Amino acid sequence: MVTPAELPDWLRRLYPFEPRSILCGPARMSYVDEGPRADEAVVLIHGNPTWSFYYRNLIRRLTEAGMRCIAPDHIGMGLSDKPAGYPYRLATHIENLERLVAALGLKKVHLVVHDWGGAIGLGWAARHPEMVGRIVILNTAAFPSPRMSFRIGVCRMPLAGEAIVRWLNAFAGPATWMAVNRKPLAAEVKRGYLFPYDSWAHRIGVARFVADIPMRPGHPSMKTLEQVEAGLAHFQDHPVTIFWGGADFCFDDSFFKRWREIYPRADSRYLSDAGHYVLEDATPGELAGIATFLTGSDSLGGAVCPRGI
Numbered sequence: 001m002v003t004p005a006e007l008p009d010w011l012r013r014l015y016p017f018e019p020r021s022i023l024c025g026p027a028r029m030s031y032v033d034e035g036p037r038a039d040e041a042v043v044l045i046h047g048n049p050t051w052s053f054y055y056r057n058l059i060r061r062l063t064e065a066g067m068r069c070i071a072p073d074h075i076g077m078g079l080s081d082k083p084a085g086y087p088y089r090l091a092t093h094i095e096n097l098e099r100l101v102a103a104l105g106l107k108k109v110h111l112v113v114h115d116w117g118g119a120i121g122l123g124w125a126a127r128h129p130e131m132v133g134r135i136v137i138l139n140t141a142a143f144p145s146p147r148m149s150f151r152i153g154v155c156r157m158p159l160a161g162e163a164i165v166r167w168l169n170a171f172a173g174p175a176t177w178m179a180v181n182r183k184p185l186a187a188e189v190k191r192g193y194l195f196p197y198d199s200w201a202h203r204i205g206v207a208r209f210v211a212d213i214p215m216r217p218g219h220p221s222m223k224t225l226e227q228v229e230a231g232l233a234h235f236q237d238h239p240v241t242i243f244w245g246g247a248d249f250c251f252d253d254s255f256f257k258r259w260r261e262i263y264p265r266a267d268s269r270y271l272s273d274a275g276h277y278v279l280e281d282a283t284p285g286e287l288a289g290i291a292t293f294l295t296g297s298d299s300l301g302g303a304v305c306p307r308g309i
Contacts, residue, residue, distance in 0.1 A: 002019070002196065030052075036068055049206045050175075088211075110136075122232060125235065126230070141255050172194055181281060242266050245277075245281060
């Protein structure tokens with residue numbers, strides 16, 4: 001695990017948090033715990049190939065508003081341990097989140113989920129629906145789908161896919177420009193995203209997350225994902241916001257449409273020109289809207305959904 005003392009000054013300026021850790025079986029999981037000590041918190045779950053760095057600006061806004069924020073780095077990702085022999089499966093990531101929430105003594109959890117964080121965070125929520133408050137869904141899925149980006153498919157090819165992802169960093173690297181659309185990431189922000197993934201060994205989690213996408217009935221994580229999907233019904237009456245980037249190369253409009261079918265009463269904010277890293281493309285006002293929703297308002301200020309979606 002990367003310790004606080006090992007974080008360079010340039011990264012601390014962007015990510016001014018004090019990482020903590022918890023033991024998850026044989027590995028340590030890094031997380032940030034910012035804001036007032038309380039048994040109610042916003043838990044922000046990242047995907048692949050990001051880490052808790054993705055939520056840095058939202059964490060600042062929420063803590064300024066008096067909310068406690070918990071943002072873990074999945075094992076194999078971010079500042080967490082990246083062991084070679086670890087069971088990098090959806091069920092394990094859900095169990096790790098369960099362990100963290102229990103250890104922190106949380107009684108009420110508001111969720112923000114992105115990418116793989118949808119299946120992980122909502123998988124945890126389905127096991128503890130009585131603890132769940134507000135939910136923000138960002139360009140993600142928590143249900144099986146036959147759709148997969150060609151670019152991701154290439155990274156799943158036997159043998160060659162792992163070499164592409166781990167030798168060439170051809171998943172995390174290109175994401176720093178492919179996953180934004182409104183504005184390019186600043187050079188130091190790109191460095192921040194790539195900081196944990198600086199070697200073959202440190203890219204194992206990136207590769208294992210790609211391989212763990214269940215696309216067929218016999219895949220080891222398909223049953224878990226189906227259980228996650230079944231659990232989504234628990235939250236029909238919860239305050240839910242779908243905040244979506246419409247220029248996403250990975251989760252296209254079919255995923256957005258599916259979420260609107262699952263949660264027809266959710267407030268939906270569709271940003272037609274925002275990319276997969278929708279929080280990076282979001283304006284300060286749009287980020288403020290998410291923070292307002294999580295701190296008590298049931299709306300982002302009006303749904304923006306183009307006709308036909």
